[in-house]
Amino acid sequence: MKQYETVIGLEVHVELATKTKIFCGCSTAFGGAPNSHTCPVCTGMPGSLPVLNRQVVEYALAVGLATNCEIHQYCKFDRKNYFYPDNPQNYQISQLYLPICHDGYVEIETPSGNKKIGIHEIHMEEDAGKLIHDEWEDCSLVDYNRSGVPLIEIVSEPDMRSADEVIAYLEKLRLIIQYLGASDCKLQEGSMRADVNLSVREMGTDGLGTRTEMKNLNSFKAIVRAIDGERARQIELLEEGKSVIQETRRWDDNKEYSYAMRSKEDAQDYRYFPDPDLVPVYISDEWIARVKKAQPELRTEKMARYRKEFDIPDYDIDIITGSKHMADLFEATVAICHQPKKVSNWLMVETLRLLKEKGLEPEDISFSPRHLASLIEMTDAKEINSSVAKEVFAVMFENDTDPVRYVEEHGLKSQSNAGELMQILEKIIAQNPQSVADYRSGKKKAIGYLVGQAMKATAGKADPGLVNRMLGELLS
Amino acid sequence: MMQESTLKYTAVELSELIKAGQVKVTEALDDVFAVIEKREGLLHCYVTLEKEKAYQQAEELQRKIDRGALVSPLAGVPFAVKDNLCTEGTPTTCSSKILENFVPTYSAEAVKRLQEAGAVIIGKTNMDEFAMGSTTETSYFGVTRNPYDTERVPGGSSGGSAAAVAAGECFAALGSDTGGSIRQPACFCGVTGMKPTYGTVSRYGLVAYGSSLDQIGPLAKDVRDCAAILEVIASHDPKDSTSIARKDTDFTKALGRDIKGMRIGIPRDFFELSQNGSGLDPEVAAAVRGAAGVLEERGAVVEEFDLSLVEYAIPTYYTIAAAEASSNLERFDGVKYGYRVPGHEELHQMYKKTRSQGFGSEVKRRIMLGSFVLSSGYYDAYYLKALRVKALIKKAFDQAFARFDCILGPVAPTTAPRLGESLSDPIRMYLGDIYTISVNLAGLPAISIPCGQDHNGLPIGVQLIGDCYCEKKLLAAAYQYEKSVN
Incomplete structure (x- = not known):
């Protein structure tokens, strides 16, 4: 069999730690009754308008600067149009043409030394709501509490070659972002989510193979398993003389298998265009300097x-x-x-x-x-x-x-007056000859009764461990 | 003794009489509802009338006015509001089937400001569906008729508002203007309509058509009313990112200003458009030139010039407005509110059928056009190119305003067309917007004032266009004109 090299790039979504949503004043708090953190803006009501939360820009800027990115000091928001009920306007406000940060890197440690993983861009966008299928009523319900929660998407270059490098990169990103206070980055709760773009190529070749994008990876372990699984699947296809299809696949960590969600052919045309409801964001040199200075x-x-x-x-x-x-x-x-x-x-x-x-x-x-x-x-x-x-x-x-x-x-304080405790224990030994005899004849469990008596006599204030030890010494 | 109708008064005059205790708010309402009783059946200016609520509001306002707690120039005036402006607790349909049952839980910022100033909102006016059209014939609820000739359209898209003011079914109204939707119906119905500089009135609560072009403005009986209404509704609203903080919104102050030496430019191109089919009616041309003459007599310096790029405004406008509309109207999908196709349907079938049945054909035409110009492979060739032309048009106006204080021209190439005449030929209808849409593309303020009638007795309007933030110049010139001819 030929030798293959894995080429991996990541798209990492991070939920930012702002108190309010990206385009309205609703709370970003986790949980809450369905649709309790909503308003006309984040439910897409007619006539409502988005207003940018500047803290989102602040956090995105902090992450970009900490990951050595260039900043687009004039950046804009674009609409990504697609129909789905979790998306109340049927467009997501994101950044395509002028993302806030671009061309950065983070350094990871590998067995063969330090390695730079390139960051293609970081852009700001809004999260979608959540669909819940009600089996009882046989209908789908939607909860817009998460709709409009601010996200940044960090898009890496295809610079990683193994699952280990991917984990090292993610750990590094997570630490940087956590240290900045920009997010808590919990994979399980979804405040950090990674999609894996993976292709394989023959060792020693330069071109890139056809890649697939893997979604639904909820833990580092799942990411490792998904990478191993997808690498094996693609190599098998190539070895059989078949080709890899460019598609999005959903990883099922229980079955340890991914299945195709949609291929490139039925990829949607998102008809991106600049959102006319939002004004361009100007990021001054002073603003950048201030964020840099405030970097923890x-x-x-x-x-x-x-x-x-x-x-x-x-x-x-x-x-x-x-x-x-x-x-x-x-x-x-x-x-x-x-x-x-x-x-x-x-x-x-x-x-x-x-x-x-x-x-x-x-x-x-x-x-x-x-x-x-x-x-x-x-x-x-x-x-x-x-x-x-x-x-x-x-x-x-x-x-x-x-x-x-x-x-x-719980009366766990050590009996500080050892003399006093000793007197009590001696008295108990004198009052319970039968238990003492039992203990001495080898029925070690008998000591339990004596300990109980001692606890009773001290109104529970004695340390049972200490009592046990002292009794043992007295009886030996 | 039968009291004289209050309808002969302008909004500002009425409010003065109310504040002076000479007229009761309910008396003004009685007069308005008497006309509605008589004419609304035929004219159909309104989609929703809220008579009971209006009288309740009136009593409350009367108490406030009586104890001197309400002194605004619009206190107690019966108003109509275009049905694409959200009104808390009152249906807001955009004259579309898809929003037939939609009742907002919030009011548009402009409506709120109007109510705080003591206006009584009596109903929601008919319009072209989602403001797409120039005749008010694309309304799901049926046409509105022109009070001057009920076989003719009132113009659009704010046709209901214009007809209601003209007929006396209200004292003044709010409309919205994306490509001429206030000025053109005002012109066809013989009333005064104004579109302010983009960003002057908050768009919060205005159901968006072309977000980068939409502005709310007044339709009223005269220039003073327009200025007073604009002064009330103009605001810097933190809920609208495109709203602008202005300190010069005391528009009524401009009314008495002298216009001696004011430089007024007339674009020669506006009068030479017959080759592309728009065909400026000679009677309209003469009336507009006549208006220029009146201003000249008042001391203005009138000069002809070449504006250039006029013929590019229509394709540019229909590309940008349709692109934005195709996205803005995506939220009407049957999931959260409004019309949903009955019965259980698979999701994408539900979307498809709901939107196919919920939208009318003009709206669907523009959604398809907009989706096309934004689609991958065409974005650069159409949408981006249109944005570039938009910037060039703005530049052409900048150059003009380096020479002139105002630009004067027609509002529309003809007077009001007959019902049914326009929809059969949408391209012709689009061409009718030639004089109004470049103003929206450049974000400029403009006012439409009556300047005569054609041989059929149909109103003709003249348009004054100003540079950004120069509403006061327009108001001063328009007010001087009005004073001269009345």
Whole structure:
């Protein structure tokens, strides 16, 4: 069999973190009753008109500058015309002729060194609503809450050659955008979506093969599987002497197979033209300078600063800064308790373990820095022991419970007066000769009864672990 | 004693009498509805009349006026509004089957401003479907007849508004003008109509036809009314990105201005158009030149010049307006509001049948034309080329306005045609827009004022065109003319 090379370009849609929609004042908040975040503008009512949300331009500009793009300082919005009920005007306001950013790149690390992945353009556009099929009534309903949520589409050059490079590129983009605060970039919730354009060619050749576009990729894992699957499918076709058809395919991650949605022949003519309801956007040199100046610390700078400021291993720095949310949490907690090493440990060990166990992303961490700091302070003060701390942390991880209150309410504070506890235990041993005898004759479970008595005598304030240990010592 | 009808008053005069306590708002309504009772059956100016609501509004307004809380020059005046302007709680159909049952939950910004100024909106006027047409004959609800000769059209697309003002079925009206849709019906019905500079009146709530050309404006009994209405509806509206912040919207201030030394240009090309079939009627030509003479007598300096590019305006306009319309009208699909084909249909069948049945043939013609000029492979040759010609036309006007304060010409090549005459020959109908559409392409203000009648007694209009933001010059000249001839 011939050797093949995979050529991949990505179209990445990112939902921007603005509070309101791109062309009206409606909320972009996720969820909400169907059509509760709507108005005449985002439902396409007659006579309504779009007005551009400048924060969208600000974010698109920030992403473009952070990805080394050139800026079209005079840019325009165009209408992309197609009929579908999720699109209330039957045209989407997007940018075709003069996208805000163009000709940029991001750098990724590969086994053979750093590599630049070109960015063809970044444009601003509006999201569509959502169709819901009501099986009961046998009809389709439409929810326009997402209609008009601002998006940027980042179109790469066909510069990637493997799934690994694709993931590295996406990770890099995600981090840049998260660090800029322009989006939370959650693949599962759809705030970051990637379409994969893929073709194969014989190793050593220059021309591009016929490409397909793959949609519906909801996780990095799905992207990897889809790339492997599509590469294999195209190679098989070529090996059989058939040709690849230029088409859009939908990836089904459960079946690990893609099927054709539409081919180039029935591709629609979108009849793009400049939207006459919107005026051109002029981006002044001052505006660009201001966005550049306001650019927050990006990951590389943050890593360098951590190495200088905090005495924690490079490995930890890599993991922690690998998520803007985790890095923010780390810094905020350290600012309260001044224990970088310990904060890092909680994040690296227990946090990562629980995230993995529950199938969550670092962005999903919901406990507050204040509470993690309290937990660390309590362990430092030996108010709780480490096993109790882990137990409390698990609860805190779940619903951001205040650890101080939880320890209080559940009597988990270590019995600080060991002498007092000793007296109680000695008394219990004296009062329960039968259990003591059972324990000593090998019925180790008998100790449970004694622990229970001790908890009762201390009104639940004793640390059961400690009681267990002390009883064991007293009885041995 | 039988009271004299208030209908002899202009809107501004009426409001003064109302504020002075000499006329009640309901009396003005009584007079208007008496005419409606008598003539509306034949004329058919309105798609929707809201008599009950009007009287309710009137009482409320009367109380406000009585306690001195409402002093606007339009307080208490019965108004009509073209049916492509959204009115909260009142059907807004654009004279189309596809919006027959559409009731907006919001009002157009211009309507809101009119209501805040104390106008009583009595109904929604008939129009060419989606403002596409020059005769009001493409309305789904049937034609409107010209009050001067009921066998003739009132012009269009704001034909209902023009006929209602002319017949006394209201005191003044709002219309919209994309290629002459205020000025031409005003001319055919012998009333005064004005299209302001693009961006002066918010388009929010105006159901779009050609977004880059559409402007809302007044149709009224005289120049003063036009100025007063425009002053009320002009605003910088943050809901319309194309709306402009202007500080010079105190239009009524211009009325008394002297026009001595005002330079008025007459494009020679406007009078030499017979070769392309538009054929300027000699009676119209004479009346228009007569109007120029009157202004000259008042001290204006009138001169002929070559405007150039006049013959390119029509193809340019129909390319751009149709392109924008084809996209603007996509939202009428039976999914969210308006007409939907009955019965269960697969999605694309539903779209197809709904739009085939919901739109009339002129609208479908322009949607097809617009879709064609935007389609891949034709975009550069038609749409982009039209945009370039549009820029050249603007340049030709810029050059003219370096020499002149105003341009004077006809509004339409003929007086009102007979019913049915125009639709059989759409190209001829399109050519009738020759004098009005270049004004929209260049975004300029223009006013149409009556300047005589032809041998059949049909009104003739003269058009004054100004440079962007120069409404005041137009109003001053138009007002001087009106004063001279009355």
